[in-house]
Amino acid sequence: MGEAFIVHAGNPKNLHSYEDVAANPQAKLGLVSGTMEGRYAQAVGIGNGQIAMFPDVPSALSGMRAGRVDAFAGTALTVQDMLTKAKDNGLERAEPFSGPVIDGQVAIGYGAFAFRKEDEALRQRINKELAAFVETPEHLDAVASFGFNRDQLPGPVKAEALCHHPDDSL
Amino acid sequence: MVDYLPAMLSGLKVTVLLTLGAMAVAFVAAFAAGMARLSRRAPVRGLALVYIELFRGTSALVQLFWVYFALPLVGIRFDAVTAGILVLGLNTGAYGAEVVRGALSAIPREQYQAAWALNLSPAQALWRVILPQAVIAMVPPAGNLAIELLKNTALVSLITLGDLTFQAQTLRAATLESGPVFALLLGIYFLLAQTMRFGFRRLENRLAHGQDYGGVR
Amino acid sequence: MTVSATDNKPALIRISRAGKFYGAHKVIDGMNLDIFPSEKVALIGPSGSGKSTLLRLLMTLEKLDEGEIEIDGVSMWTESMAGRKVPAGPAHLKAIRSHIGMVFQSFNLFPHMTALKNITLAPVTVLGMGKEEARQRAVELLGEVGLGHKQNAYPGQLSGGEKQRVAIARALALRPRILLFDEITSALDPETVGEVLEVLRRLAQRQDITMLLVTHQMHFAREVADRVVFMEHGKIIEDAAPGQIFGSPKQERTREFLKSVLQY
Numbered sequence: 270m271g272e273a274f275i276v277h278a279g280n281p282k283n284l285h286s287y288e289d290v291a292a293n294p295q296a297k298l299g300l301v302s303g304t305m306e307g308r309y310a311q312a313v314g315i316g317n318g319q320i321a322m323f324p325d326v327p328s329a330l331s332g333m334r335a336g337r338v339d340a341f342a343g344t345a346l347t348v349q350d351m352l353t354k355a356k357d358n359g360l361e362r363a364e365p366f367s368g369p370v371i372d373g374q375v376a377i378g379y380g381a382f383a384f385r386k387e388d389e390a391l392r393q394r395i396n397k398e399l400a401a402f403v404e405t406p407e408h409l410d411a412v413a414s415f416g417f418n419r420d421q422l423p424g425p426v427k428a429e430a431l432c433h434h435p436d437d438s439l
Numbered sequence: 440m441v442d443y444l445p446a447m448l449s450g451l452k453v454t455v456l457l458t459l460g461a462m463a464v465a466f467v468a469a470f471a472a473g474m475a476r477l478s479r480r481a482p483v484r485g486l487a488l489v490y491i492e493l494f495r496g497t498s499a500l501v502q503l504f505w506v507y508f509a510l511p512l513v514g515i516r517f518d519a520v521t522a523g524i525l526v527l528g529l530n531t532g533a534y535g536a537e538v539v540r541g542a543l544s545a546i547p548r549e550q551y552q553a554a555w556a557l558n559l560s561p562a563q564a565l566w567r568v569i570l571p572q573a574v575i576a577m578v579p580p581a582g583n584l585a586i587e588l589l590k591n592t593a594l595v596s597l598i599t600l601g602d603l604t605f606q607a608q609t610l611r612a613a614t615l616e617s618g619p620v621f622a623l624l625l626g627i628y629f630l631l632a633q634t635m636r637f638g639f640r641r642l643e644n645r646l647a648h649g650q651d652y653g654g655v656r
Numbered sequence: 657m658t659v660s661a662t663d664n665k666p667a668l669i670r671i672s673r674a675g676k677f678y679g680a681h682k683v684i685d686g687m688n689l690d691i692f693p694s695e696k697v698a699l700i701g702p703s704g705s706g707k708s709t710l711l712r713l714l715m716t717l718e719k720l721d722e723g724e725i726e727i728d729g730v731s732m733w734t735e736s737m738a739g740r741k742v743p744a745g746p747a748h749l750k751a752i753r754s755h756i757g758m759v760f761q762s763f764n765l766f767p768h769m770t771a772l773k774n775i776t777l778a779p780v781t782v783l784g785m786g787k788e789e790a791r792q793r794a795v796e797l798l799g800e801v802g803l804g805h806k807q808n809a810y811p812g813q814l815s816g817g818e819k820q821r822v823a824i825a826r827a828l829a830l831r832p833r834i835l836l837f838d839e840i841t842s843a844l845d846p847e848t849v850g851e852v853l854e855v856l857r858r859l860a861q862r863q864d865i866t867m868l869l870v871t872h873q874m875h876f877a878r879e880v881a882d883r884v885v886f887m888e889h890g891k892i893i894e895d896a897a898p899g900q901i902f903g904s905p906k907q908e909r910t911r912e913f914l915k916s917v918l919q920y
Contacts, residue, residue, distance in 0.1 A: 302596070302605070303612040321519075321599040328597055331508035336516075337599070553764035556715050557778035557830065558753045560746075567777060571768045 270378045270421055272309065273348035274363035275333055275341040282339045287313040287369040290340065297321060299329050299338035305378055306342040309369040312376075330355055344378060349416045379423065379431055443610055443623060450606030451627060457523050457592045457602065458631075462585055464528025465535050469581075472532065473539025474565075487536065494533035500594050502526045507598040523595040531588045538580045542573040575646045582639030586632045603627060666729065668693045668866055669714065669834065673723035676709055676890075683709045685890035686723070693833075696860050696867045698877035698898070701887035702913060707870040710887075711836045714868070715758045716749050727752055727834070754782075757832035761839040763819040765811040771798060771822045772807040775829045782830065790829075797825035801855050817848025821855055835859070837869040849873075856880065874918060878902050886910045 276284055282296050283289065290296045291314045298315060300306045302322040310320055321338050323329035329341050330351055340363065343351070348362055368375040384392045402408050404422060468490075475487035494502065507522045517525060546569050554564035593604035601609075607624040611617050667690035676684035683706045691697055699707040712718045713725065716732070725732040734741045735748040744752075765774050775794035779785040785793075798804050801821040811819055820840055827835060837856070841849045853876055859865060860880040871877050877884055877898065884901040886894045886909075894907045905911050 299599075302609060322596070322601065322605075323599060324596050328504075328508070331504070332599070335508045335511040337508070337511070549760065549762055549764040550766065552717055553760065553766070555717060556753075556756075556758040556760075557826070558750060558782045559778065560750075563781050567781060568766055572766075575768075 270380065271345050272306070272342065272368045272376070272378075273345040273366055275343075275348055275351060275360055276339065276363045277333070277336075278359050278361055280361070280363055284340045285363050285365060286367045287315065287342070288367075290319065291315045294319065296340065297338045299323055299332050299341040301326060301329055301343065304343070309371065309376060310342065312371045313369050326351060333360055346416055346421075353416075379426075381428075443620065446606045446610055447603065447623060447627065450601055450603035453520075453595075453600055454589070454592050454603040454631070456520065457527060457595060457600070458585075458589050460520075460524035461528035461531060461588055461592070464524060465531035465584070465588065468529055468532025469535025469539050472536035473543065476536065476540045477543055490529075491533045491536050494530050499527060499530045499591050500597060502530060503594060503597050519595075519598045519600050522598055523592070523600055527588060527591055527595075530591070531584050534584055534587075535581060538577050538584070539573075542576040543569060545576060546573055571646075575643065578639055578643040578646060582636060582643075585635050585639065589631055589635065590628070665692050667691060667726075668695075668728055669868075670726040670729075671710075671723070672726075674713070674720060674725060675722035676706075676713060676718060677721050682890050684713065687890065687892060689885065689892060689895070691866060691868065694863045694866055696880055696882050697869070698881035698884045699868060699870045699887060700872075700874070700877060700884060700913075701893075705887040706890040707887055708838055709890075711758065711838050711868060711870060714834070714836060715756060716753055727755055754830070755832055756834045756836065757827035757830055758836040758838065759820070759823050759827050759840050761842050763811070763816070763823045763843070765819055765823055765826070767811050770808045770810055771803065771814070771825075774811070774822060775826045778826070779829050794825070794829060797828055798822070800828075800858075801825050802851070815848055816844045817851045820844065820848075820852045824852075824855055824859075833864070834866045834868070837867065837871070839870050839872065841871070841873060872917070874902070874914070886913065888913070 272287075274284060276282070282293060284293070284296060287298075287309055290298045290310070294316070297319055298310060299321045300310065300323065302324060307320070307322070321332060323332055326343075326347065329343075332338050333341050334357065341348070341351075352360060352362060368377065370376070382392075382395065404419075409417075409419065472487040472490055475483045476491070478484050478487075503522065503526050506517065506526050507519065510516065550568055550572070551564060554568045559567065592602055595602050596605035596608075603624060607620050611620045614620070669689070669691040671687055671689040674684050674687045675682065685706075687706075687710070699710065701707055709718060713720055720733050724734075730752065731744075732749075732752050733744050735744050736742070765771075766777070769777065772791065772794050775797060776787070776790040779790040779793065780787055795804065795807060798807055801824055803818060803821055803825070806814060806818060806822075809818075811822070814822065823840075840856075841852055844852060853873070856869075856876075857880055860867065869877070869881070881898050884896065884898045885892055886901060886905075886907070888909060894901060894905060894910045896906070900906075901910065902914065905914065
């Protein structure tokens with residue numbers, strides 16, 4: 270799942286990436302506190318004074334409308350959902366948009382399940398069922414109404430390539 | 440716990456700033472509205488009543504929303520700290536106005552009459568005779584309101600301010616150590632509240648000097 | 657002493673056809689009364705007869721509903737502005753009040769001030785007297801009422817009689833020409849009544865002060881007053897020298913009233 274910005278109509282500050290915000294000290298970026306977007310913003314060097322932390326999505330939308338921030342950063346899904354529900358001509362998705370580059374790579378968030386370590390058998394069984402289900406027309410049908418499509422599918426990327434914990438020799 | 444300190448200290452600064460600022464606003468608002476409630480002019484009384492009931496009758500959280508997010512749409516824009524101080528101050532001031540009104544009404548009519556018979560002007564009577572007596576009765580409830588205000592500052596994360604509670608929540612989310620973080624939060628609020636209680640207690644003792652002999656006029 | 661009405665001096669207080677209502681109830685009903693400079697007048701009568709209301713009207717604590725009150729020839733409730741009579745403004749009332757002082761039944765001292773401060777407050781804030789001058793005068797006045805040693809006492813530390821004596825000193829500090837006393841011994845313990853009456857007795861000797869006393873102490877009224885006014889239902893029933901009122905009252909109602917209060 271990639272990142273996206275909501276900006277005011279016409280994108281007056283010309284913000285198309287986290288890096289654009291970092292490069293323009295006048296630009297103010299809104300986030301929901303406790304989300305990954307906060308870490309992205311920090312990682313690309315956006316100063317604390319340029320960031321407004323909203324407690325939740327509705328407040329962030331109010332903040333955009335009140336002109337408290339120039340852009341709101343969220344996952345593409347959150348952003349699309351907000352714009353759909355807001356039906357506000359004054360707001361639009363920043364296009365084109367490039368995700369934050371962290372350690373030389375574009376950061377992308379992946380959805381995942383968590384298991385207790387002793388439930389290894391359950392994990393393997395679910396993996397097997399998911400492998401059979403993902404990418405079927407049935408799957409794409411079921412998630413379409415939430416704004417997902419083929420673009421968000423992980424493709425060839427495997428969990429092993431994403432999950433490495435410093436303590437883990439896996 | 441040492442790792443928490445920088446974040447908690449920055450939150451503490453915001454909380455203390457908001458509390459002190461809002462106390463100042465509340466002080467002015469409470470006296471203005473409390474005295475206006477006793478005015479002989481009906482429009483003045485009415486205006487004060489509208490203010491008091493508007494701020495007492497709606498929640499501080501909703502007031503914050505309106506001032507920070509809605510007022511800019513009609514061209515009135517306060518930065519987050521000013522909006523927080525203004526809303527929390529006016530909110531507390533609305534309760535304070537009733538404290539002021541109550542204390543002023545509790546002064547016997549004979550005190551006004553004595554001041555009148557000595558040819559003091561109404562303003563002189565108020566400042567020299569009535570207020571000095573009424574203020575003593577205002578201090579204990581004002582102390583309660585101030586501590587209530589301190590705890591109300593936790594609402595300002597709605598308007599993007601990183602107060603103590605917000606910083607604690609962020610730390611909790613980052614470390615998942617709810618116990619220690621909340622223990623620290625509890626300790627800091629308790630110390631702040633005790634400091635305020637001590638301050639109000641001293642103020643009360645100072646003002647009451649000379650009047651603690653039975654109180655018969 | 658002769659009743660001053662026979663002197664040819666103009667009245668200091670002139671009350672003409674005065675009326676005061678509480679709703680439909682007439683507390684003062686078409687009253688006429690002249691009081692002359694340096695007179696000591698006792699107002700007696702059953703409770704509810706309008707005595708205290710009369711004092712409160714003179715102190716401008718109540719507004720007159722009809723008729724007229726003049727102090728030294730000046731109308732209390734009207735003033736002339738550009739040749740026309742208009743209701744008195746605050747400045748006019750303040751000027752009128754500067755001639756008058758009042759002592760209340762319940763003392764009404766300011767509890768947050770020392771005895772000294774109670775006395776200096778008005779001279780300093782109203783007359784603009786210097787603080788040191790006001791203090792010296794207050795010390796003098798406290799000495800006159802026998803409380804020179806209580807300058808720094810707060811009202812809560814004083815007995816009822818002491819409080820009332822401070823209240824008298826406080827009223828005197830503004831040097832009023834007219835002093836009103838509203839049942840000033842009614843709230844006192846019997847053993848402290850004497851000390852307050854003693855102060856009044858001495859005040860009654862002064863020619864520069866005109867006194868109106870509402871009192872239930874008939875023997876005291878007889879002793880200090882030049883003139884006794886018996887009131888009932890807001891009207892003056894009898895107005896005469898104490899010797900006549902207490903010796904051979906002309907009116908049947910006066911006789912009845914005195915009989916009822918004097919048998920105790």
